[in-house]
Amino acid sequence: MDKKAFNRPIDICRAKIADPFWGVAQETVRREVIPYLWEALNDRIPNAPPSFCVHNFRAAARMLERSKTQEFVWPSYSFKGFRALPQDPDSPDPDKHYGFAFQDSDFFKWVEAASYALANHPDRELESKLEEAVDIVCAAQHESGYLNTYYIVNGIDGAFTYLKDNHELYCLGHLIESAIALYQSTGKDKLLKTACRYAAFVLQRFGPEEGKCRGYPGHEELELALAKLYEATGKREYLELGRFFIDQRGTPPNFFLLEDRQRAEKNGEHYPPDDVSRYAYYQAHKPVREQTEAVGHAVRAAYLYAGMADISRLTLDENLFAACGRLWDDIVQKKLYITGGIGSTAVGETFSFPYDLPNDTAYSETCAAIALAIFARRMLQICPKSEYADVMELALYNTVLAGMALDGKSFFYVNPLEVVPQACGADARLEHVKPIRQKWFGCACCPPNIARTVSSIAAYAFTENENTLFVHLYIGSQITKRVGNKELQLNLESEFPWRGSATVRIKAASPVRCTLAFRVPGWCKNYTVTLPDGIERFEQNGYVYVVGTWKDGDQIKLDFPMEIHMRTANPHVREDYGLAAITRGPLCYCMEQADNSKNLHCYRLDAERVGDAIEKSVEIGGRHMVLLELPGYKQEITPGGSLYINYTKPQEKPVGLKLIPYFAWANRGEGEMRVWLRV
Structure with a gap:
């Protein structure tokens, strides 16, 4: 691994999107989707399934407040494990938790999306809603640092007793990501402190040391979030915890097998013979460095692979990166839809066997395409090869955007490649396929995920290291590149995705020497790059690198004919x-x-x-x-x-x-x- 080649996403505040295509999408998210999601999270959308997100945080806060003023015994936790209370009660009990165990994550993704939107466009009303959201979250944090509404309401004695399916660590991952986004966008650290308190609580309880739990997330996501938290705070213990979760996953004795056996024994239930292959759904059937095929739940898998890439980069673990490469190749060579979707079967929202890519029964969850783009961006940070950006572009422009209506008021969870509306209503095999987008979902992970992705599109389009700015996606933007104590401003004008023309105009108070790297899309065979005099160029791994001293008024013209x-x-x-x-x-x-x-x-x-x-x-x-x-x-x-x-x-x-x-x-x-x- 070449540490000098590593790059990072450009600071969201130094890349302002000004694009006729993605700019419209971002405005739709800011003006329509984010306010709509806020109403949905507060259960105020007529004829849409209730979310119960805000309800659950308030219920948790009330329970914590009562425990301060009177003797309070946590309700006993049923070892039966996951239980979703009724989705549509006529009169929700203010002290009960409703919905799925992972419902908190939808709220955190909204905070993340709103934070990015605020960085792109100042908005006092949105800022006020964000402040309210942060207060709602912080009020629901237990004095120990623990923060999960499902267990605070239903019995904190059950915390971390069902890691495989109850998503506490997954929710922490999204809390961390939202807290970092809010801090980077506004400088406000209240939520970041809350996230760090919860992370510290987890640090005390998980790890290889004697007496600590050797489990890991059932739904991966925390691994990549801990890498982010390390980079945001510089505290290496977060990185080490992320590496522990990666290293521990799937190693014998299999933690999920032990957890399931314990639950079965406690409940007096029969437990089938030991067979770790069943944990392929969770990518926990074998150690991650031994995995060569993308299997199981597609969203979990891609989040895991992104976390593996982050940990490999930050710890210079070449074996782990090699595993990422093998899993990447398996996806793009055998399991990728032409629309950039992954996860072909509705049975468990999973990858199927190689080359099994049905069109009418396709699952291709919106969140899975987002997770694939996240994985691709991580691979680009380690090794800028156009093949990673090609797949990232494919997922973002097709399946991710298809997940949201053009007016931002309805959404797809599933993205098929063939639809006959009559069949959707009559064929049980197509029960998951909808011919029109839905206002909301009982499991509503996709809408806020789309919102946070579109709002942070600059982080996918541009990455940088000390001396080089990489342009992976041609999205009109105003970018500031810092080189030493100097700044270079680039105004990128783009006609993508309708025409393959782009122009970069340079503004600089004084000459700045640095490198700009432009991706050559895999769909384009004949292209032209026009440079100012005195600028050198070379090509490597599908990128055109242009090197020289840039002066105010310099221009670069790029043309990628779209056949x-x-x-x-x-x-x-x-x-x-x-x-x-x-x-x-x-x-x-x-x-x-x-x-x-x-x-x-x-x-x-x-x-x-x-x-x-x-x-x-x-x-x-x-x-x-x-x-x-x-x-x-x-x-x-x-x-x-x-x-x-x-x-x-x-x-x-x-x-x-x-x-x-x-x-x-x-x-x-x-x-x-x-x-x-x-x-």
Whole structure:
């Protein structure tokens, strides 16, 4: 590992997004999504499932307050473990916890999203809501430092007794991330102190020392958050705790097996024979350095791999980084949807076997695509290779954005690649697939996750080390790069994702010598980079490095022509055999009933004439975008007729197949959608 090559995300306050595409998305999040989520977390959205997030924090705070003024005995904890109280009580009991055990994390993700939004755009009303949110969280912290509403309300004697499934450590991870975001955006440290108190509580109870718990998170996320906390505070004990969780995971004797056995014995239940393979769902079936295949719950897996990458970078652990590389290769070579989604099956929201990528039953959770982008960004920090940024771009521009309606008022949890609305309602195998976005979910991890990701998009687009600024995504921005005691200001103007042109204009009070590295997208074969005189360039790992002394007024012009590509899948992908998908630049395209008609399976793309495609400017949901019209054919279907007939050549008529960007589907009402087309 080359420590000199390591880079870090640019400070969110030194990269202001000013982009006609992502800037609109960020404004939608700031003006629509964040206020909407706040109302949802407070259970004030009509006809939407209640969240109970704020309710649960207030219930925990009331219980803690009573325990100060009177003798109070914590309710006994049922060792049956996870129990979600009714999701929709008509009159919620103010002293009860409702919803899932991990509900706190949704609130923390909202705080993180709001913090990033505040860094991008001062907003006194939002700042006031953030202050209220912080007070709500801090009031629910136990005097010991412990902070989890499920156990504070239901019985703190059960804390850390069901690590596999009850998510306390996962929630701590999101608390840490939100606290750091708030501190970096505003300088306010009240929530950061709260997070550090909880982290200190965990430090006292977990570790390799005698008498401490040797468990680890059932739902990973804390590992990467502890790496962040170490970098934010400089306290190495946080890094060591993160490394402990990574090193301990899956090692014999398997902690989750012991935990399950203990629970079964206490409850008088039969426990099946020892078999650690069942813990592949949690990526705990073997030590992480021995894992070569991405398995189990896709979100957990990608969060784990991101944490592994962080720990490997911060501890210079080459073996751990090599494991990250093997797992990365398994995902992108065998388990990645063309839309940047991962996790193909609804059974456990998991990875399936290699090349199993069904389209209509696809799960492809929005959070999983976000987790993949997080993993990719971590890999870029260690080794800036364009392949990592290519996948990050694919996930962000397609599945992540598809998870949110263009108006920011509804969301997808699941992101299929083929939809027939009638089937969604009639086929139990498609119960998880929704033909239109939903206002909210009982398990609402995705909406606030989208909000925090879009609000922090600069951290994905740009990273830096002491002398180099890396441009991974071409997003219009105003960036300040510090080199020694000097500053270089870069105004990046971009036409992505509709055109492949970008211009960088330099502002500097005095000449500054440094390196700028620009990614060459994998979808572009012929590109041009125009530089000022005296600037040197070289290419490495899919990046163009330009080196020299930059002066005020210098310009860099980049052009990455966006050609239309007809893509086919590896023949091992049975579901896509004989089919093709259309991509243009970073975007995957799809057919939608709104532009064509019903029975999209009867359309056929003319593979020989893809080069005759017509690009049209259209408006969907108030947003400008490029529609593609490609030559093809359609077989007409007549009502009735025999179920089976002797083969005759289908009667087809020439038609134009109209395709829109995948992220924009389902913004014009309910209808069919299809990514993979007959050819």
